[in-house]
Amino acid sequence: MSDLRNRNGNGISRLDFLKSSALAVGGGIVGSRMDIPVEKLKKHSGKAKNVIFLVSDGMSAGTLTMADLVKREQQGEPTWWINLYENPDRKFNRGLMDMASLDSSVTDSAAAASSWGCGYRINNDSVNLGPGGEEYKTILEIFRDAGKSTGLVTTTRITHATPSGFSANVPARGMEDEIAEQYSERDYDLLLGGGRRHFSADLRDDGKDLYQVFREKGYSIVQTREELHRAGRRSKLLGTFNDSHLPYSIDHQADEELQRSVPTLSEMTQTALDRLEQNEDGFILQVEGGRVDHGAHDNDAAGMIYDQIAFDDAVKVVMDYTEDRDDTLVILTTDHGNANPGLSAHGPGYRESPKMFRTLHQYRHSFEWVYNQFGYHWSHDSIDDSVSENQIREALEYATQTRITDEESSMIYKAFQGEFRAPYRNREDPGAVMAGVLANYNGVYFISTQHTADYVEIAAWGPGSEEIPAFVKNTALFDLMVEAAGVRRYAEG
Ligand SMILES: [Zn+2]
Structure with missing residues (x-):
């Protein structure tokens, strides 16, 4: 596409705009x-x-x-x-x-x-x-x-x-x-x-x-x-x-x-x-x-x-x-x-949190690396049928050096199949479900994916x-x- 320069011009210079402080702004607070x-x-x-x-x-x-x-x-x-x-x-x-x-x-x-x-x-x-x-x-x-x-x-x-x-x-x-x-x-x-x-x-x-x-x-x-x-x-x-x-x-x-x-x-x-x-x-x-x-x-x-x-x-x-x-x-x-995101309080007197958070020091790879192990991309609705629950679990446990339970593994698998349902739909993506599981071990939770x-x-x-x-x-x-x-x-x- 060529330069769009000549479409310019609403006739208000930047300085005029600044001087007329009464001009409204759409998305936020108006205040001097x-x-x-x-x-x-x-x-x-x-x-x-x-x-x-x-x-x-x-x-x-x-x-x-x-x-x-x-x-x-x-x-x-x-x-x-x-x-x-x-x-x-x-x-x-x-x-x-x-x-x-x-x-x-x-x-x-x-x-x-x-x-x-x-x-x-x-x-x-x-x-x-x-x-x-x-x-x-x-x-x-x-x-x-x-x-x-x-x-x-x-x-x-x-x-x-x-x-x-x-x-x-x-x-x-x-x-x-x-x-x-x-x-x-x-x-x-x-x-x-x-x-x-x-x-x-x-x-x-x-x-x-x-x-x-x-x-x-x-x-x-x-x-x-x-x-x-x-x-x-x-x-x-x-x-x-x-x-x-x-x-x-x-x-x-x-x-x-x-x-x-x-x-x-x-x-x-x-x-x-x-x-x-x-x-x-x-x-x-x-x-x-x-x-x-x-x-x-x-x-x-x-x-x-x-x-x-x-x-x-x-x-x-x-x-x-x-x-x-x-x-x-x-x-x-x-x-x-x-x-x-934030590190949440865990355990009596919240004293579990620092120890849980420290597990992040052992992590070896990103979620993106985990996805790459079985050919998933975040823009996909679901994984290929040929990908097994165990493949996903192994990649995640290696990347995070964290052992998860069978029940957690199954929730994650469902998310990759596009079948997981969460109360807040902004938290149904596989990444969000993996993060929810990992929060039981590292203490870190996110409010959405946006x-x-x-x-x-x-x-x-x-x-x-x-x-x-x-x-x-x-x-x-x-x-x-x-x-x-x-x-x-x-x-x-
Ligand atoms: Zn962004």
């Missing part, structure tokens, strides 16, 4: 404290040479908590996110954010990232397009036009909802072939993640070879961790390390071949900073821990928690980068809650971050970024 007043933002204009946006996708408060509990037990220290709050030497600002989209108090990742990427609330499923087809200029284009370097790093397909919410315009997030094509036209400096299937001639529906298009534009193309480390620093860079999403961290850690071929999120983040910081005029970089969300959808406690810890390692890379600088605005947040309306945690440091109110609206971050970086005039063109 939630936006950041323009005068406050103007004070910081241009003070942030660089902007780094760190987003753990679908991170409920329980996910942040449980990752910290696991890391303290395993490594004797808190996560870097909690270290930020705990360490008296670190300066930061913190609040809660209302992530509602235009058409729902429960957002999807496309509308969520677009609220930061263009400054408007839009309908779920769209990417930087208003309900009437208005095409909003994205923050990566704004920074690019201001002469700054631009980068996207993720563990999902690079064409997935969150990175595209900073950089692309499509009516439906599933149009990932089109998103890849827009990337090829928009001259961003660095793209690292999964998603070969949207670039390769062999895998795209239309047979176009987008790698060739990028190559002709002077990009270095890398497909493995080794190639990433060998790539020269001068050129633009496109790195795709899997056909679809990158593997979960827990599977990556258990497989030497994957470790050789796929870089970690923190390695990709370090590479991005090394390259983007060469631009004297600065850069914008988005880093996404994208599969925390997938683990939550699947109610896969270990898949989710170890990906949150891997995301946290990338947070440390950025903390180190900003250690002695005052020219970089960093935003650390999530785009919505998901399945709201996103939630929870207000989300946001922390920030660097120029302008002190203006974030304790309760902030998602779209205010767009204004914070463009004002702090002094690039507002590129936002309208």
